[in-house]
């Protein structure tokens with residue numbers, strides 16, 4: 001499949017203030033994201049996830065190497081708008097990315113910036129709000145919505161620009177379990193039904209387990225990359241860099257420490273229960 | 287406590303006043319205010335009051351809401367009234383005791399001033415109660431757009447207003463949170479001298495400012511991500527249109543202002 005984002009030998013360091021040396025985040029990072037895929041990026045705090053995300057739509061420009069989005073070099077000043085129109089961003093705090101004080105006006109903000117004609121904006125806004133299930137709230141004030149609803153409005157604001165890819169930087173970090181569920185369901189549906197590429201930065205392993213591909217970042221380098229089953233079964237490696245595997249895998253791993261021989265690629269509770277059931281010799285029951 | 291602040295509160299509705307173009311309402315308010323300052327007699331005030339009451343009636347805004355909004359003004363009204371009452375020495379002397387002189391001119395001026403402020407404020411409330419903040423800023427932007435020629439940052443100003451309106455509730459909520467946090471650590475905002483209380487505000491304002499700057503930074507990034515580049519080449523989802531109601535309003539307002547001005551020039 002075609003790649004939509006490609007970072008080649010990406011190097012980046014934040015400029016130092018006055019005489020202090022800058023902070024080098026990446027030295028030589030290579031990453032490709034295929035069009036239509038759903039990729040999770042994991043890593044401990046400060047490993048450079050947000051910095052990487054900001055390279056995907058020209059908010060930050062590489063100090064070395066190149067980042068291409070839909071084949072466009074993100075460092076080309078004159079192409080910035082085509083890059084940003086193709087890659088939408090959703091941030092952690094929904095309060096700080098909602099611009100207007102009416103839901104539908106906020107969703108319209110992006111298309112308005114693109115200079116689209118009024119009737120077309122109306123259509124896009126309605127479509128986007130329906131897609132995230134917030135159409136009934138179109139005339140509400142955003143500050144009266146729940147965290148999950150605000151975040152879905154933010155997502156609608158991005159998809160109203162009809163991007164080919166959405167990058168979400170810890171969109172569920174400030175939400176309660178219900179809000180997290182709403183947001184995850186929304187982005188999974190966007191990926192499945194609209195074919196929008198999703199890059200999800202998250203701290204929640206259960207969310208990552210639902211993605212097609214997991215990339216683990218550690219100190220600005222890729223520590224693991226593959227399907228959730230492949231990445232999460234490397235439990236010791238994950239512990240080594242301060243992460244955990246999803247609970248089901250952790251459980252199997254701990255049981256293995258006590259002498260069991262369970263597989264480490266069971267990500268759903270059901271599969272995990274089945275594996276344990278089989279391992280304790282419950283085969284007679286089925 | 288802070289939740290009680292109503293800043294330009296909007297009452298959603300679908301009355302003819304709600305449906306007017308925000309530009310019409312802004313211009314009508316402007317005309318009304320000018321007329322109010324030109325009115326010299328009770329006839330002039332009477333006409334304008336009639337207009338105001340009709341507009342309030344048509345807008346279906348509960349009169350109570352307007353009265354409630356007036357409460358914070360009570361002090362100013364009393365003050366203005368007293369000042370005019372005591373320090374105006376025109377006309378017949380009605381009352382004189384201990385060097386305090388009250389004249390018929392003073393009474394009239396005091397009454398005019400109080401009525402003028404009341405009518406001015408209710409007219410403004412009617413505008414903000416029937417117009418959503420966003421269409422208000424749209425209207426302002428559109429009315430001021432000729433100033434763009436003079437390199438006035440009209441779009442930027444309206445964007446700033448829009449964002450300020452959007453963040454008022456968020457920042458109020460945050461202030462409440464910080465106050466609770468400081469109270470939990472033993473801060474006291476209610477007791478002590480004025481100085482003490484002012485000093486107690488510092489631990490609220492500092493975190494509030496820091497957080498506001500952080501928010502501003504994040505919001506700016508988010509806006510950039512959504513292709514914001516200023517007003518150039520920007521379109522609007524909701525276009526402003528004048529309808530028949532707007533024309534009728536214009537005609538009415540023009541007639542009324544002319545009437546009041548004419549009355550004024552005859553000294554009435």
Ligand SMILES: Nc1ncnc2c1ncn2[C@@H]1O[C@H](COP(=O)(O)OP(=O)(O)O)[C@@H](O)[C@H]1O
Nearest residue numbers: 014023025043044045046047048049050051052
């Ligand atoms: N604006 C900035 N200026 C300087 N250094 C920064 C800035 N933002 C992040 N950093 C540094 O860059 C590194 C990576 O940060 P970030 O990408 O935010 O990590 P993550 O999102 O994975 O938690 C951290 O060491 C952080 O201190």
Ligand SMILES: [Mg+2]
Nearest residue numbers: 049050051169
């Ligand atoms: Mg981050």
